[in-house]
Amino acid sequence: MxxxxxxxxxxxxxxxxxxxxxxxxxxxxxxxxxxxxxxxxxxxxxxxxxxxxxxxxxxxxxxxKFNRKTVAIFILAVVGALVLGVGMCMTMVWQGLLMQGIIVGVIGIVLLQSLIPLCKGIK
The missing domain is CATH 1.10.287 (Helix Hairpins)
Structure with missing residues (x-):
């Protein structure tokens, strides 16, 4: 290693x-x-x-190097993590929001997965 x-x-x-x-x-x-x-x-x-x-x-x-792309990727990462966290809170902490929390969590996961092609590109 x-x-x-x-x-x-x-x-x-x-x-x-x-x-x-x-x-x-x-x-x-x-x-x-x-x-x-x-x-x-x-x-x-x-x-x-x-x-x-x-x-x-x-x-x-x-x-x-901080340019527009770096800042946009950072903002997307923060928003994706927050959306995923809100979805987790909706399912585990707040009462009666299980299905809505799952939907919000999946949206957060999709936002975070969109970082891969933005950072690495598609070949």
């Missing part, structure tokens, strides 16, 4: 777990940890962003 893959795996796991725990802390009312959940989730996001920069540095690639 290459160093950049190992570092990405470690930082991705840590960041993903922190982000997931933070979101659980925000969503589960019985825990009474909304504010702490925001902090833990933000730390998870920072670790995930750090992973991106560390990986690019280890691969010898330049920093990310």
């Amino acid at each position: 290459k160093k950049e893959n190992f570092m990405s795996m470690i930082l991705g796991t840590i960041g993903g777990i922190l982000f997931a725990i933070g979101m659980c802390m925000c969503m589960i009312k019985e825990w009474n940890t909304f504010n702490q959940g925001i902090v833990v989730g933000a730390v998870g996001l920072v670790v995930l962003l750090l992973m991106l920069f560390v990986r690019r540095k280890m691969q010898g690639k330049p920093a990310i």
Whole structure:
């Protein structure tokens, strides 16, 4: 295993777990940890962003160039993740919205899958 893959795996796991725990802390009312959940989730996001920069540095690639395509891909990724998350909340947290939540979740998955041809292209 290459160093950049190992570092990405470690930082991705840590960041993903922190982000997931933070979101659980925000969503589960019985825990009474909304504010702490925001902090833990933000730390998870920072670790995930750090992973991106560390990986690019280890691969010898330049920093990310921000152009219209990069910004559009980022916005689509955020919207897709939010739509998928709302669909999950509708099915698991909010009462009586199972079918609507499944539909919203599938829309979120389709939005996230549309990132693949946008980033890699179709050959």
